[in-house]
Amino acid sequence: xxxxxxxxxxxxxxxxxxxxxxxxxxxxxxxxxxxxxxxxxxxxxxxxxxxxxxxxxxxxxxxxxxxxxxxxxxxxxxxxxxxxxxxxxxxxxxxxxxxxxxxxxxxxxxxxxxxxxxxxxxxxxxxxxxxxxxxxxxxxxxxxxxxxxxxxxxxxxxxxxxxxxxxxxxxxxxxxxxxxxxxxxxxxxxxxxxxxxxxxxxxxxxxxxxxxxxxxxxxxxxxxxxxxxxxxxxxxxxxxxxxxxxxxxxxxxxxxxxxxxxxxxxxxxxxxxxxxxxxxxxxxxxxxxxxxxxxxxxxxxxxxxxxxxxxxxxxxxxxxxxxxxxxxxxxxxxxxxxxxxxxxxxxxxxxxxxxxxxx
Amino acid sequence: xxxxxxxxxxxxxxxxxxxxxxxxxxxxxxxxxxxxxxxxxxxxxxxxxxxxxxxxxxxxxxxxxxxxxxxxxxxxxxxxxxxxxxxxxxxxxxxxxxxxxxxxxxxxxxxxxxxxxxxxxxxxxxxxxxxxxxxxxxxxxxxxxxxxxxxxxxxxxxxxxxxxxxxxxxxxxxxxxxxxxxxxxxxxxxxxxxxxxxxxxxxxxxxxxxxxxxxxxxxxxxxxxxxxxxxxxxxxxxxxxxxxxxxxxxxxxxxxxxxxxxxxxxxxxxxxxxxxxxxxxxxxxxxxxxxxxxxxxxxxxxxxxxxxxxxxxxxxxxxxxxxxxxxxxxxxxxxxxxxxxxxxxxxxxxxxxxxxxxx
Numbered sequence: 113x114x115x116x117x118x119x120x121x122x123x124x125x126x127x128x129x130x131x132x133x134x135x136x137x138x139x140x141x142x143x144x145x146x147x148x149x150x151x152x153x154x155x156x157x158x159x160x161x162x163x164x165x166x167x168x169x170x171x172x173x174x175x176x177x178x179x180x181x182x183x184x185x186x187x188x189x190x191x192x193x194x195x196x197x198x199x200x201x202x203x204x205x206x207x208x209x210x211x212x213x214x215x216x217x218x219x220x221x222x223x224x225x226x227x228x229x230x231x232x233x234x235x236x237x238x239x240x241x242x243x244x245x246x247x248x249x250x251x252x253x254x255x256x257x258x259x260x261x262x263x264x265x266x267x268x269x270x271x272x273x274x275x276x277x278x279x280x281x282x283x284x285x286x287x288x289x290x291x292x293x294x295x296x297x298x299x300x301x302x303x304x305x306x307x308x309x310x311x312x313x314x315x316x317x318x319x320x321x322x323x324x325x326x327x328x329x330x331x332x333x334x335x336x337x338x339x340x341x342x343x344x345x346x347x348x349x350x351x352x353x354x355x356x357x358x359x360x361x362x363x364x365x366x367x368x369x370x371x372x373x374x375x376x377x378x379x380x381x382x383x384x385x386x387x388x389x390x391x392x393x394x395x396x397x398x399x400x401x402x403x404x405x406x407x408x409x410x411x412x413x414x415x416x417x418x419x420x421x422x423x424x425x426x427x428x429x430x431x432x433x434x435x436x437x438x439x440x441x442x443x444x445x446x447x448x449x450x451x452x453x454x455x456x457x458x459x460x461x462x463x464x465x466x467x468x469x470x471x
Numbered sequence: 472x473x474x475x476x477x478x479x480x481x482x483x484x485x486x487x488x489x490x491x492x493x494x495x496x497x498x499x500x501x502x503x504x505x506x507x508x509x510x511x512x513x514x515x516x517x518x519x520x521x522x523x524x525x526x527x528x529x530x531x532x533x534x535x536x537x538x539x540x541x542x543x544x545x546x547x548x549x550x551x552x553x554x555x556x557x558x559x560x561x562x563x564x565x566x567x568x569x570x571x572x573x574x575x576x577x578x579x580x581x582x583x584x585x586x587x588x589x590x591x592x593x594x595x596x597x598x599x600x601x602x603x604x605x606x607x608x609x610x611x612x613x614x615x616x617x618x619x620x621x622x623x624x625x626x627x628x629x630x631x632x633x634x635x636x637x638x639x640x641x642x643x644x645x646x647x648x649x650x651x652x653x654x655x656x657x658x659x660x661x662x663x664x665x666x667x668x669x670x671x672x673x674x675x676x677x678x679x680x681x682x683x684x685x686x687x688x689x690x691x692x693x694x695x696x697x698x699x700x701x702x703x704x705x706x707x708x709x710x711x712x713x714x715x716x717x718x719x720x721x722x723x724x725x726x727x728x729x730x731x732x733x734x735x736x737x738x739x740x741x742x743x744x745x746x747x748x749x750x751x752x753x754x755x756x757x758x759x760x761x762x763x764x765x766x767x768x769x770x771x772x773x774x775x776x777x778x779x780x781x782x783x784x785x786x787x788x789x790x791x792x793x794x795x796x797x798x799x800x801x802x803x804x805x806x807x808x809x810x811x812x813x814x815x816x817x818x819x820x821x822x823x824x825x826x827x828x829x830x
Contacts, residue, residue, distance in 0.1 A: 196548075196623070197619075228625060228626060231622075231626055232626070258555055263590075264555065264589060265588060265589075267587060267590055267626065268591070431559075431562075
């Protein structure tokens with residue numbers, strides 16, 4: 113097991129990364145109060161809920177469970193309210209802990225609920241997908257979707273601890289494993305060319321779910337994100353680099369409807385569009401663009417999106433949170449493995465980069 | 472005009488207190504971005520919306536307005552969502568300002584919406600009731616009610632600035648003026664016996680809405696609260712003193728249904744119950760209890776509540792946020808003008824104190 117500490121001053125917390133971890137021993141110091149609400153979904157509950165219930169009951173805590181339907185389309189205010197209902201019906205008070213057991217959607221919703229319930233209670237994350245292990249574990253972003261935009265309503269809420277157990281990835285569907293690898297690749301592309309070489313060496317093992325390789329990929333991704341977040345918790349500056357591929361990806365997800373494409377799939381194609389635009393701007397070489405596409409393809413991810421009318425694509429992009437004073441900013445690559453946030457790009461070239469990677 | 476600065480480090484902000492203030496000049500430095508969402512209600516909008524719209528438009532900002540129905544019963548997740556709808560339909564991005572124009576309900580909802588929209592945008596408060604001027608202006612508590620409890624869902628969100636204009640109190644209904652005076656009296660009872668003497672001298676003028684006296688009462692109340700909040704922003708300790716009368720008061724409000732009694736009315740009777748229990752415990756004298764009742768009566772506030780079955784009253788009290796590890800804590804008076812947070816009280820005496828002040 114490796115332990116990574118996310119350095120956020122008094123909100124410093126550990127991420128435990130390994131295979132077949134012991135939740136009772138690891139989580140004991142981080143559960144506050146006598147009451148623990150486990151928020152999970154209908155897919156994860158039959159697989160792992162009992163395991164965590166047993167561990168937490170052995171710590172003498174009283175447990176309530178809120179099981180939501182599985183899927184991004186339930187990440188809305190109505191289902192958020194079900195968590196509040198569960199907390200209040202079970203008589204939870206301010207001194208309690210909310211534990212998210214599931215993927216990114218559950219982490220986002222349980223985290224946001226814990227930020228708002230009684231104006232903030234304690235929060236622990238047990239991410240059960242590769243995507244949430246590398247992405248949602250670090251950074252404290254929580255929230256829900258709105259019909260007019262993704263993650264439009266939320267809070268920054270740091271967990272007390274995160275437990276990332278590779279053994280739980282064995283039950284993950286292929287598509288979701290790949291979606292997680294999209295975010296892993298993102299860290300390589302945005303700031304670590306050495307990690308890109310490592311991924312090119314080990315992608316076959318990662319796709320075959322070698323737990324030691326997965327743990328290393330999760331550790332390196334989280335460490336990278338943790339460094340950025342520690343410098344810029346509230347996304348005033350460099351944290352926006354983490355959105356490589358996301359502005360394009362959000363447009364794809366929004367147009368298709370939440371949950372049709374997985375977030376990681378949309379980000380994968382979004383990264384191709386960002387790389388393509390970076391190439392058209394003369395910042396990266398044709399080989400760099402090809403290298404980007406190849407590693408994405410090897411992770412079984414899409415490098416082009418379905419046909420979307422350009423005006424609608426652009427409209428969804430302009431709803432993105434990175435619009436500042438009406439001006440679109442994009443995360444692009446100055447060189448392969450080195451991303452920048454910029455508004456200095458030709459709109460015509462951007463449109464070409466979008467259309468070139470659409471079916 | 473007096474300016475009070477609430478000292479919260481980098482979240483330091485001013486409260487402007489006076490008569491017929493100039494919003495254009497005062498608010499200009501505190502409005503961020505080009506977009507301003509004014510959240511108000513159907514009672515306040517016809518009276519003051521145009522005035523603020525003109526001032527903000529003169530600053531070259533683009534304005535959208537979200538007008539909610541008036542009343543505590545609308546302080547729920549459904550109406551909160553209307554603010555999010557308005558923000559997204561108007562195309563607001565992360566760099567915008569939400570301005571609350573109204574009483575405590577509008578301040579709580581607009582503040583909470585500004586805390587959650589895009590995980591946090593800028594917030595300005597223009598409280599138009601005495602209660603919200605003395606209470607909601609300081610402390611950053613925002614939120615909504617849940618059918619199972621008041622203010623159960625929310626966030627700490629500090630405004631950029633607060634503008635408290637006494638001239639707007641001339642349109643306030645009598646009952647709401649009195650409800651505001653309840654919170655003013657609270658500051659005297661919990662920590663400032665000198666202020667209690669001042670109130671005893673000037674209560675007639677306050678009830679007649681003398682704007683200079685009101686401004687002084689608002690200033691002293693806000694200054695008192697600001698000192699406490701600066702020491703204890705997240706209510707770990709002494710900030711709980713501000714809940715004098717509130718645990719009893721919440722039970723009254725919850726039983727009667729939100730909005731039947733005004734918050735300040737319930738707090739007034741709650742303070743009588745707290746004083747009564749403090750007397751039964753031998754902490755304050757019979758004359759202190761009478762002095763408490765008298766100043767409350769002179770503000771045209773109720774000193775007893777309607778008949779409520781004791782078991783229901785107690786059940787509502789136990790839902791209060793001040794329950795810690797299942798143990799009820801109350802704010803009581805060690806002596807008149809000096810409150811403490813305590814769990815050291817006889818439950819039997821507490822029940823007597825409740826019943827003694829019930830019809």
